[in-house]
Amino acid sequence: MFTSSHLAPTPLTSRYTQVPQQFSYNDASTRLRIMNLVRPLMPNAHPDNLNLLVTHICSTLTRMRRAGQLGPKGIQSTEDVFIGVGYDKAECYMGLIVNAPGALAVRCFFEGDRMETSKKTEMKPEAAIEELRIRLAMTLHRKYKELRDVKHKLSHRGLDYECLKCYRSFKTYGGMIIHLESGCCSGVDRDSLNALAAQCNRSREFILSEYEENLLDGDLEYYHGKVNPFFCPTCDTEVPRLSSLFQHVESRACSQTLEDGVMGTLRRFLANYV
Structure with missing residues (x-):
């Protein structure tokens, strides 16, 4: 009451x-x-x-x-x-x-x-x-x-995360993903990362199903405008970018970590295929 x-x-x-x-x-x-x-x-x-x-x-x-x-x-x-x-x-x-x-x-x-x-x-x-x-x-x-x-x-962290494509290092994993989303590295940008994330075998645990097909095609904003297609597998917080998802996890806003469960699987998948 x-x-x-x-x-x-x-x-x-x-x-x-x-x-x-x-x-x-x-x-x-x-x-x-x-x-x-x-x-x-x-x-x-x-x-x-x-x-x-x-x-x-x-x-x-x-x-x-x-x-x-x-x-x-x-x-x-x-x-x-x-x-x-x-x-x-x-x-x-x-x-x-x-x-x-x-x-x-x-x-x-x-x-x-x-x-x-x-x-x-x-x-x-x-x-x-x-x-x-x-x-x-x-x-x-x-x-x-x-x-x-x-x-x-x-x-105050050191440069712990090396780019999956080049020599640069970053304090956070989310910061490294922002770098890749920007298109600074040849052959990788936001659309290609989104499509790759949607191919992960556990994508349904961090991507809303209604956006999965458009993420695969790389035309999400063309059809939907600005939306939040990703969500935290632990607390369900919805975010607009893949980098935002990793930043949320690193902020410790919930108990999800980079190494555990779905996020660990996604990181290993990206490391193998980017």
């Missing part, structure tokens, strides 16, 4: 339009809504690292959509995303809530540290809400610090 009756609405500086029916993590208006909800709880956060946190939070909504938890129409308005209080048996918490009318459900997609409901009822309403707000802020800060530390470690 969720309620937002004790919460003053977060001031918004932008006028929102209705969001598309099928939400994706980089849908601008819903992403901005989440940013405006999170930012007041983290006033000292660096903008770049705050963007990492919001991307991580938005990826949860993407997973919920792909699992059918947001119904056939998804989020209908940015106002369907809000901060509220949830109750689970003897515990309560404050979190980011999504109202999905098509699924007849209100669901939490990022919750703060919980407290006993009995403790909340013993407190004055304003004090209880403030305590829950602090707990949510602490949870956000922990995730923020985790993502920031991973980013910092990546920035």
Whole structure:
């Protein structure tokens, strides 16, 4: 059970339009809504690292959509995303809530540290809400610090990944794939890499089936425009490029790694055939 009756609405500086029916993590208006909800709880956060946190939070909504938890129409308005209080048996918490009318459900997609409901009822309403707000802020800060530390470690890495075609080396595997997508190396560009990835025997585990044929033909954008044909095999986050998929994995936004399972298979496939 969720309620937002004790919460003053977060001031918004932008006028929102209705969001598309099928939400994706980089849908601008819903992403901005989440940013405006999170930012007041983290006033000292660096903008770049705050963007990492919001991307991580938005990826949860993407997973919920792909699992059918947001119904056939998804989020209908940015106002369907809000901060509220949830109750689970003897515990309560404050979190980011999504109202999905098509699924007849209100669901939490990022919750703060919980407290006993009995403790909340013993407190004055304003004090209880403030305590829950602090707990949510602490949870956000922990995730923020985790993502920031991973980013910092990546920035200090050596040149670990040699190009599959030339002598150049890169700090990240995703950076090396960006280099190949740019066409700097003879015979390889974004279209050829997409086609090659679609030939991997586990492609259905990281490429949406509706785009697979066009990736093979190298004419994806001609037929579909700008889309997100790739998705993380662990958290289902959808991304526009093969390099974006590897960058997502290297960001540690979820538990997927470069070496494990599908991504390890894809890397070995690319190494053999690029």
